[in-house]
Amino acid sequence: MRRRILVIGIGAGNPEYITVQAVKALNRASVFFLPNKGADKAGLLHLRQEICGRYIEGDDYRFVEFDIPERSKAGVYKSDVKAWRDEVRRIYERLLAEEIGEDETGAFLVWGDPSLYDGTMGILESIAATDAFDLDYEVIPGISSVSALAARHKVALNRIGEPLTVTTGRLLTKGMPDTGGNVVVMLDTQAGLRALDGDIEIHWGAYVGTEDEILISGKLRDVCDDIERQRVASKDENGWIMDTYLLAPPKDAGKT
Ligand SMILES: C[S@@+](CC[C@H](N)C(=O)[O-])C[C@H]1O[C@@H](n2cnc3c(N)ncnc32)[C@H](O)[C@@H]1O
Numbered sequence: 001m002r003r004r005i006l007v008i009g010i011g012a013g014n015p016e017y018i019t020v021q022a023v024k025a026l027n028r029a030s031v032f033f034l035p036n037k038g039a040d041k042a043g044l045l046h047l048r049q050e051i052c053g054r055y056i057e058g059d060d061y062r063f064v065e066f067d068i069p070e071r072s073k074a075g076v077y078k079s080d081v082k083a084w085r086d087e088v089r090r091i092y093e094r095l096l097a098e099e100i101g102e103d104e105t106g107a108f109l110v111w112g113d114p115s116l117y118d119g120t121m122g123i124l125e126s127i128a129a130t131d132a133f134d135l136d137y138e139v140i141p142g143i144s145s146v147s148a149l150a151a152r153h154k155v156a157l158n159r160i161g162e163p164l165t166v167t168t169g170r171l172l173t174k175g176m177p178d179t180g181g182n183v184v185v186m187l188d189t190q191a192g193l194r195a196l197d198g199d200i201e202i203h204w205g206a207y208v209g210t211e212d213e214i215l216i217s218g219k220l221r222d223v224c225d226d227i228e229r230q231r232v233a234s235k236d237e238n239g240w241i242m243d244t245y246l247l248a249p250p251k252d253a254g255k256t
Contacts, residue, residue, distance in 0.1 A: 002134040003096050004105040007120050009142020012112035013242075014209035015051050017143040023055045025140045029107035030061045031100050035068045041240055048109045064099045066091055077170065089123045096133055113144035116166070117186055145208055145244045146184050152215055153203040157246060158182055176200075176249065183247045190231055194224055199250045202227070206234060206243035220247075 006025045011017020018026075034048050049063065069091075071084040100106045108120050115121070121139060128135040146166065150157050158164040162181035169188035176196060177183055193202075198221030206214045214230050216223050235241040 001097075002102060002136065003100060005096075005124065005135065005137040006105060006107040006140065007114050007124065007137060008107055008109050008140045009113045009144075010048065010051055010109045010111065011143040012145035012148045012209055013047075013207060013213075014148070015047065015054060017148065017209060018051060018055060019140070019142065022140050022142065025107065025138075026052060026055050027057060029105045031104050031106040032061060032063050033095055033099070033106060033108050034063050034065045036065045037068050043238075044111070051109065064095060066095060085119050085123060088119065089126060092123055093127060093132065096127070096135070110142065113142040113147075114139055115141070116144050116146065117168075145186065145205075145242070148208045149184075149203065149205045149244045149246065152205055152208055152213070153217060153246070155203055155246065157184065159248070159251075172196075176247070182249075184244065185247065186244050188243050188245070190228065193220065193227070196220055196247070197249065198224075201248040201250075202245055203248075204243060204245040206231065206241055207238075208244065212238065 006029050008022050008025045008029075009019075010022060032048070032052055034045055036045060045065070052061065052063075069084065069087050072080045074080070096106070110118055110120050112118070124135065124137050127133060128137070146157065158181060163179055164182050164184065165177045165179045166184045166186065167177055169185055169190065169192060171177070172183075172185050172192035173189070173195075175192075198219060200220045201218070202220050202223060203217040204215070204223070204227050206212075208215075212234065214234065216227055216230065231241060231243065
């Protein structure tokens, strides 16, 4: 059974983050698989529908919604994620078997860029490896939340000639990575921020690119309270939050 799938990066929140290549890809697909993450995150589902309505010519396409299971947080992080991905993979296999015809092209609309903290490509690759489907998939890059954050704050991500590390809020609780240079933090838990050196410069952004966007920057010691306050208040108001931030250690940090 041949299945043609497009994995389309849709940018991280602003419908105008869509690239020309993504618009062309949207117009090649006829079945859009939309993850349903519950009432709290209904806005994310609507944004995907809005993007299709806005950029696809004509109405010869359909949506297939599917429920995304909650990931267990009871065990070891990596095995919880693996179990969750296996579950999502079974859902994808059902979608490919039941919801798309031989001559149709399906699409997954991936938030931001598909290469950054997103399992879609990995899951499709593991399905392709099983021979259950003759799977032909293509990936269209998108504007990640990291690019959007840097643009909104008008800052470069790295300092001249220095590395840039992208990490998670969970790992930051163990302290700043020892890779040197600036650090971008995603999937935040906010738990690690307060323990860091107050001289670190932070560029923080929540809901970047959307109408709810909040941007704060300054030295950690000056803005940490404000970030925490905004984070709690907007999470209460919206039911969810997505924030990303850039940390720039003082220039002489680490030198003896
Ligand atoms: C599962 S990852 C997906 C990342 C996505 N593939 C990308 O390219 O940005 C979700 C994390 O991305 C970040 N994120 C995504 N969209 C964001 C936005 N509009 N504003 C701030 N952070 C965002 C947050 O750190 C969030 O926890």
